[in-house]
Amino acid sequence: MHRGDMRDILGGLLVIAVGGTFAWAATGYSFGSGRVIGAAYLPFSAGVIAMLIGAGILIPALFRKGNPIEFNPRPVIWVLASVLVFGLLIQRVGLIIALIAVVAISALGSRESKIWQVVPLSIFMAIACWLIFVRGLGLPMPVLRNPL
């Protein structure tokens, strides 16, 4: 066991980083005068406050013991990959194939998934979304497109 509550150390550092980035970027805008509040005022103040809060999370965490962070990469990777693939495919090959890919890839995230369930589910979702969003709501999106 290492010293310090890793979860809150990381959390505090991240909050400081996010707050610091916003505060730093905000200095590029006008602060305005006392009466007329400029574009930088709120984001800069909120960024500084976030950094203070982050320090408040970080510092006590350095001096107490904590549990290690439990991390299971499998669902994270496959679920995020499925969203990524949707973004890559939707305008190139259209809704139907993009959604079949989304179901197939996201299903890899769970140990329980079975191929004989995933295949019909992917086809069902592709057709259902086409019916709901394209036919039903009339949203403009490519349904099937030849990538070449």
Next chain:
Amino acid sequence: MIADLAHGFSIALSFENLFYCLTGVVLGTAVGVLPGLGSLAAISLLLPVTFYLEPTTALIMLAGVYYGSEYGGSTASILLNLPGTPSNAVTCIDGYPMAKKGRAGVALFMTTIASFIGGSIGIMLLIVATPVFLSFAMMFQSKEYFMALLLGLIMAATISSGSPLKGLAMLTIGVLVGTIGVDNQTGSSRFTMGYFQLYDGISIVIVAMGLFGVAEIIWSIMSNSNPTIRDKITLRSLVPEREDLTRSVVPVLRGAGIGSIIGPLPGAGLALAAFLSYAVEKRASKTPERFGHGAVEGISGPESANNAAAQTAFIPTFALGIPGTASMAIILGAMMMHGITPGPQFVRENFDMFWAIVASFWIGNLLLLVVNIPFIGVWVRLLKIPYQLLYPAIICLICVGVYSINTSIFDVWLLLAFGLAGYIMRLLAFEPAPLLMGFVLGPLLEDNFRRAMLLVRGDFFALFTGPINTAMLAIFIVAVGWSLLGSYRRRAARAGQD
């Protein structure tokens, strides 16, 4: 008021509104029944769809999803010992033992009836209290709005749950994310990094779907173990004994009272209402030893309380334009997307709409009674769908929903970023709800801050003066101090046990 309500009913009973109300409550029950999918994610999923509806109809449906999920949430608590929504967690304590004794049907029936009575009392209070809040809100100027928003947000972030400091961190980051886009006062584009897609700011749909949709799914896949339900729920098994009814009368009424008071408070939320009601019933009971072993009061009180709170939570959202919880913030976001600014002007200028929505709540609760009691078997079967079949389908809906907002791939990348961020937040034990509230209310906060500063001629400390602001500050200090003391004591008690 009766005439206004009757007028509201005449609008809410139109075929279209009735249809969307039913759709809303059925979807709400479904997401309530299914653990690992909350009403917040469901409302944001439906938001893009409602762009094509009349604002009144859209709100009727979205609100239906919200309070409908409170009805459905108890089903999983009773049958699986797994709360469908956080506010149904207490229902597990006595609902699951009831199911183990073969009384699952009775438990489901009692929670539905309790939900209906609690919800109805909450609506009555909503009707009575909104005008009072309105006349209070009339005294509000930008200075008071700024203070109410600021204190409400801080209270919501610190009280809601977990660590107050982490809640505040999320709130502040939410406010920061809310500033992304063109500043409507000065016209300078903030934090857009040259992406024109960010000029209008990030859509609330993307933030909510990333934090509560994608991240929640990743989290649920890891914790889901596909439990099995053995009980067969027949209509006959629903019939309660006389004793169940007599025991529940007082807890249901008391729960409705507790819930109605908790509902409008910032950050308190429905879960607190349910927990408080449970604690009160256990203390008031002559036989507290029955609690935890299937006491019917232990489910009827809390279920009445959280449904009453679900209705009265609309009071500050409608009358002041200040939502108390993340779900209400989404409803507020939906209103703003439809071009309606909540607050005192909302009820005055959109008189028809306000009363139609209130009337629809009643219709919705009545529909929920029908949807839940005769069709309980359908919901139990829904609960049997394994999660590995459910989540890929939800991801499809999220992807298409986000893409459909602007038919823009950029939005899909943003969804990816917020999904990852939401997962990291859960990993590091940060609550995403305050972030969403800060994101929705941040721009309102800045707007009122600017107007107030102009009004007080740049004197920052003048913002804290005036009778209303002093009173709000006093209440705030007492409330936050009390809750911090509570969490300190809990921590001390836990440290003592170790």
